[in-house]
């Protein structure tokens with residue numbers, strides 16, 4: 001399997017990290033989406049990374065689809081529940097972490113538009129979404145266990161540090177600060193941290 005990524009994409013980082021956690025044989029292929037390469041467009045008409053190319057040449061995309069597939073490849077995995085409502089709650093938890101990423105990504109795009117003619121409604125709305133999302137993640141993460149939720153949360157808060165160092169998610173959410181202090185040296189996170 002090949003995973004098409006950009007090294008700064010937090011969505012791709014979730015999967016690079018998950019592949020390491022699950023010890024999957026995945027070749028990571030750097031494929032910057034802004035280059036609009038034909039291979040990326042053939043695999044994902046939306047032109048986004050991450051994309052997982054399966055060995056038969058077909059493609060899966062959207063990080064939450066790919067993570068579900070990767071987790072299904074390892075039946076005994078303990079990172080996420082597999083049955084009943086617990087499974088759907090876990091999928092919702094990933095959607096929550098992804099929502100923080102979505103708002104952060106949109107906020108970054110907004111910032112690149114410059115001030116002229118800009119409607120402040122959207123950046124302010126994205127910042128409130130990030131704050132609510134971070135608070136909701138803080139209420140959900142375990143103080144001692146490490147599952148996919150905790151790992152996705154790490155990716156989300158480190159993306160905030162990368163792009164918006166002024167957002168004080170640690171001060172607002174001591175549980176997230178404690179999570180970060182506990183997991184920041186975990187091998188899968190260290191190995192996938194975006195280049196400075």
Ligand SMILES: N[C@@H](CCC(=O)N[C@@H](CS)C(=O)NCC(=O)O)C(=O)O
Pocket residue numbers: 006008009010011033034046047048049050061062063064098105
């Ligand atoms: N919902 C998608 C979001 C993926 C996404 O937005 N990726 C960004 C990189 S961080 C991208 O490829 N952007 C290029 C574009 O939007 O054209 C997922 O979870 O995979």
